[in-house]
Amino acid sequence: MSTDAIAWPSSESLSPPFVDRLHEWITTVDHKRLGIMYIVYALIFLVIGGIEATVMRIQLIRPLNDFVSPQVFNRMFTMHGTTMIFFVAMPLVFGFANYLLPLMLGARDMAFPRLNAFSFWLTAFGGLLLYFSVLGANGLYGAGNAPDVGWFAYAPLTSLAFSTGHSTDFWTLSLLVSGFGSIGTGVNIVATIISMRCPGMTLGKMPLFAWLNLVMGAMVLVVVSPLTAAQIMLMIDRYLGGHFFDTQAGGSAVIWMHFFWIFGHPEVYILVIPAFAVISEVVPVFSRKTMFGYPVMVGATVAIGFLSMSVWAHHMFTVGMSQMGNTFFVITTMAISVPTGIKIFNWLATMWGGKIIFKTPMLFAIGFLFQFLIAGLTGIMLAAAPWDWQLTASYFVVAHFHYVIVGAIIFALFGAFYYWYPKMSGKMYNETLGQWHFWLFLIGFHLTFDFMHIPGLLGMPRRIYTYEPGRGWEGWNLIVTIGVVFQALGVLVFIYNLLWSYFRGEAAGNDPWDAWTLEWSTSSPPPAYNFATMPTVRSRRPLWDLKHPEDPDWKYE
Amino acid sequence: MRTEKSTNLLAGETVRGVIVLLSLGSAAFGASAPPLSPTNIFAPNSTPADSIFNLSLFVLSVTAGIFVIVGGLLAYSVVKFRKRTNDDGREPPQVYGSNQVELAWTVIPVLIVVALFMATARVIATVQHPPMPDNAIEVVAIGHQYWWEYRYPGLKVVTANELHVPVSDPAHPTPTHIDLLSADTDHSFWVPRLAGKTDLIPNHPNSTWIDPHETGLYLGQCAQYCGTQHAKMLLRVYVQSQQDFDRWIQEQREPAHGSDAASRGQHIFETTACINCHAVAGTVADGRFGPDLTHLMSRDTIAAGAAPNNPENLKRWIQSPDTIKPGSLMPAMQLSDRDLGALTAYLETLR
Numbered sequence: 024m025s026t027d028a029i030a031w032p033s034s035e036s037l038s039p040p041f042v043d044r045l046h047e048w049i050t051t052v053d054h055k056r057l058g059i060m061y062i063v064y065a066l067i068f069l070v071i072g073g074i075e076a077t078v079m080r081i082q083l084i085r086p087l088n089d090f091v092s093p094q095v096f097n098r099m100f101t102m103h104g105t106t107m108i109f110f111v112a113m114p115l116v117f118g119f120a121n122y123l124l125p126l127m128l129g130a131r132d133m134a135f136p137r138l139n140a141f142s143f144w145l146t147a148f149g150g151l152l153l154y155f156s157v158l159g160a161n162g163l164y165g166a167g168n169a170p171d172v173g174w175f176a177y178a179p180l181t182s183l184a185f186s187t188g189h190s191t192d193f194w195t196l197s198l199l200v201s202g203f204g205s206i207g208t209g210v211n212i213v214a215t216i217i218s219m220r221c222p223g224m225t226l227g228k229m230p231l232f233a234w235l236n237l238v239m240g241a242m243v244l245v246v247v248s249p250l251t252a253a254q255i256m257l258m259i260d261r262y263l264g265g266h267f268f269d270t271q272a273g274g275s276a277v278i279w280m281h282f283f284w285i286f287g288h289p290e291v292y293i294l295v296i297p298a299f300a301v302i303s304e305v306v307p308v309f310s311r312k313t314m315f316g317y318p319v320m321v322g323a324t325v326a327i328g329f330l331s332m333s334v335w336a337h338h339m340f341t342v343g344m345s346q347m348g349n350t351f352f353v354i355t356t357m358a359i360s361v362p363t364g365i366k367i368f369n370w371l372a373t374m375w376g377g378k379i380i381f382k383t384p385m386l387f388a389i390g391f392l393f394q395f396l397i398a399g400l401t402g403i404m405l406a407a408a409p410w411d412w413q414l415t416a417s418y419f420v421v422a423h424f425h426y427v428i429v430g431a432i433i434f435a436l437f438g439a440f441y442y443w444y445p446k447m448s449g450k451m452y453n454e455t456l457g458q459w460h461f462w463l464f465l466i467g468f469h470l471t472f473d474f475m476h477i478p479g480l481l482g483m484p485r486r487i488y489t490y491e492p493g494r495g496w497e498g499w500n501l502i503v504t505i506g507v508v509f510q511a512l513g514v515l516v517f518i519y520n521l522l523w524s525y526f527r528g529e530a531a532g533n534d535p536w537d538a539w540t541l542e543w544s545t546s547s548p549p550p551a552y553n554f555a556t557m558p559t560v561r562s563r564r565p566l567w568d569l570k571h572p573e574d575p576d577w578k579y580e
Numbered sequence: 581m582r583t584e585k586s587t588n589l590l591a592g593e594t595v596r597g598v599i600v601l602l603s604l605g606s607a608a609f610g611a612s613a614p615p616l617s618p619t620n621i622f623a624p625n626s627t628p629a630d631s632i633f634n635l636s637l638f639v640l641s642v643t644a645g646i647f648v649i650v651g652g653l654l655a656y657s658v659v660k661f662r663k664r665t666n667d668d669g670r671e672p673p674q675v676y677g678s679n680q681v682e683l684a685w686t687v688i689p690v691l692i693v694v695a696l697f698m699a700t701a702r703v704i705a706t707v708q709h710p711p712m713p714d715n716a717i718e719v720v721a722i723g724h725q726y727w728w729e730y731r732y733p734g735l736k737v738v739t740a741n742e743l744h745v746p747v748s749d750p751a752h753p754t755p756t757h758i759d760l761l762s763a764d765t766d767h768s769f770w771v772p773r774l775a776g777k778t779d780l781i782p783n784h785p786n787s788t789w790i791d792p793h794e795t796g797l798y799l800g801q802c803a804q805y806c807g808t809q810h811a812k813m814l815l816r817v818y819v820q821s822q823q824d825f826d827r828w829i830q831e832q833r834e835p836a837h838g839s840d841a842a843s844r845g846q847h848i849f850e851t852t853a854c855i856n857c858h859a860v861a862g863t864v865a866d867g868r869f870g871p872d873l874t875h876l877m878s879r880d881t882i883a884a885g886a887a888p889n890n891p892e893n894l895k896r897w898i899q900s901p902d903t904i905k906p907g908s909l910m911p912a913m914q915l916s917d918r919d920l921g922a923l924t925a926y927l928e929t930l931r
Contacts, residue, residue, distance in 0.1 A: 270782035316677035343786035378663040400643040412776020482619025482772040487811035495617030
């Protein structure tokens with residue numbers, strides 16, 4: 024018998040079975056797949072966190088509403104905050120960094136691919152652990168399920184005396200586990216940028232995206248550690264008879280605040296610096312100009328990185344620090360507005376004299392600039408410590424940080440989705456749906472978060488499940504809740520667009536934006552090895568040099 | 581200093597305009613409260629809140645100016661530099677940067693920051709822990725899960741949830757100095773029209789002060805999440821004329837007046853779990869976990885401001901506290917109707 028008689032189907036023509044494909048994704052160490060997994064994971068949690076926010080907004084739509092009990096409301100804001108910071112924003116910035124950094128640096132993968140996979144799975148299991156509390160936290164006590172101590176979990180509310188059952192344990196362990204994942208990714212990002220750049224790409228010729236992510240990665244290494252340490256101390260308090268935060272035995276509730284905010288404030292910059300990174304790519308390409316003041320942008324970012332670690336106690340102006348302490352944190356906090364302002368001016372200068380193309384990524388970038396400006400200005404109001412004594416812990420501060428996290432960070436990341444979707448999927452997204460998403464979300468955002476400042480000025484504290492009529496808060500709360508409808512519609516359009524374009528979108532080609540960084544020189548989606556031949560660069564915009572041989576960048580840099 | 585004053589004035593006018601607009605907006609939504617809200621931080625009536633208000637006007641005017649300039653430039657460049665339909669398809673001139681421009685937009689923000697910092701530091705220095713005159717009223721406020729305990733150590737008065745202080749004439753100030761302690765978790769004392777908030781943290785004593793300029797009721801509430809019923813840990817500050825305040829102190833120092841008609845209720849009170857947590861001066865009841873009830877009927881509200889103090893609400897509060905404040909630490913007492921009536925009758929004698 025001859026084996027020639029049997030016609031084997033070529034392995035190319037058939038898609039492998041589902042189980043095999045799943046196995047490939049789960050065991051992958053490819054930075055692009057891990058990046059996409061981070062992003063998809065974050066999107067799932069974005070929907071969950073959004074539902075939690077919606078529950079809270081329905082409860083607050085009118086005074087003395089009884090849509091949910093106080094216990095459920097308290098769990099909702101704890102889970103919403105924890106989810107959005109640790110399992111939406113962090114995975115999103117890590118996802119984009121993972122996917123894009125090797126492509127922009129002309130490398131074939133991250134420096135430590137296995138560590139990369141390990142970090143992703145730690146983060147992923149951290150999120151699952153947090154939500155397993157809904158089933159597991161009752162323990163033997165029947166003491167309620169999801170954590171209800173707030174996302175910064177001030178001591179001593181987290182001690183066994185006030186938090187029976189296991190809800191706080193799930194919160195602590197989930198942040199501990201995902202914190203190790205974050206540190207792993209921080210190591211990987213720094214190592215990749217330091218050591219994996221292609222020939223010719225000196226530090227001064229990296230895309231700004233890489234510079235900003237380098238600062239972000241370094242900050243993760245420094246500031247996630249105190250959070251992790253604090254979680255371990257909390258567990259020692261809860262189960263091994265420790266007294267770090269046990270105020271009845273001489274422990275200090277204030278120490279927890281310091282540990283949390285020395286993480287918590289730089290964390291804002293860990294999230295917003297990658298957003299700056301996206302804007303620093305999108306604004307030049309859609310204004311058709313090179314980035315204005317590249318060295319100053321790098322310097323300002325490094326300055327923000329250092330300064331951001333000296334401002335944490337501005338979250339603690341009301342805890343009774345000395346005059347000296349308060350004054351110190353006023354000046355450091357106000358000082359950080361200088362490098363931040365410089366960044367806004369440089370983006371403006373990049374647009375100045377350009378030819379601005381209003382595609383969806385640029386719309387989101389302009390939204391970012393406008394909203395980040397306002398968020399920075401309300402930040403200055405909060406930095407003035409005496410005014411902060413009125414504003415902090417009120418809805419004003421809630422509006423302020425949502426302006427930063429949604430108005431700036433999420434807007435920039437939405438821009439990133441549309442900008443790199445063609446590269447990641449190989450398909451072009453639907454521009455009409457993209458613009459619908461932008462306008463719906465913009466209207467919803469401003470209805471919700473512009474008007475949220477006002478009840479704060481009128482004395483409405485955050486984290487209250489209900490309020491009495493006659494405080495002048497009800498009209499504003501109604502508007503705030505109406506805004507949620509528009510935001511939710513916007514996100515639905517966005518997700519529909521991602522799915523629809525993946526199956527029905529037109530082929531995008533390698534370089535749909537006529538852009539200038541290395542990721543646009545390879546195919547869409549890129550092959551597993553990224554580049555067939557190792558690229559060599561002579562300037563910050565290698566593809567500009569290629570497209571304009573008569574006027575290359577390297578003559579001017 | 582002089583220029584800053586005038587900026588303050590100018591800003592004051594702008595901000596007052598904004599506030600009027602806001603109040604119109606609020607009126608449209610049917611808010612029935614005075615000026616805009618009884619807890620409006622822009623309606624200060626005490627020195628700390630006043631100082632903060634003046635600082636806020638300065639900061640607001642500076643930030644509003646920055647917003648108009650930078651936001652205007654942004655809007656201008658978006659409109660002016662959009663790609664035109666008749667575009668020639670060529671790339672615009674590539675500009676790599678300019679040291680002079682960078683220097684300018686570094687130095688100007690630095691100067692603005694210095695001005696803001698100086699104004700802020702001055703208010704910190706004047707508002708935080710100034711020396712108190714000898715005639716200042718000393719109060720110790722102790723935060724408990726979902727209610728406030730007030731002690732007047734010099735005046736030998738203990739009460740709960742409704743703070744009484746004398747009005748302070750700016751010519752002859754009689755400020756009230758409040759030590760802030762916590763019995764359990766973190767809380768925060770915030771009466772927006774009187775002062776900014778200060779936290780009550782266990783094992784970490786803090787203090788604040790107020791000198792209200794007008795009599796009346798000032799509202800506020802706990803501003804640091806402290807557990808399930810954080811939302812209904814309301815603050816009520818009654819600012820009284822000196823005479824009224826002195827009379828109130830006199831009344832509060834009296835022991836409870838028993839009456840024969842209520843002796844059955846008193847017996848129930850003293851033989852059930854009530855006295856584990858509540859005190860009534862002059863009787864065996866000396867519990868300290870819950871509010872002192874010696875002069876319960878002198879208070880307008882019960883359950884830390886969650887409900888008006890009337891017989892029906894008292895009964896509801898004793899029998900099923902969860903209908904008023906679910907998750908509060910007051911247990912449902914499960915008394916018979918007859919006992920409940922007798923107990924409420926006793927409580928109503930605690931004037």
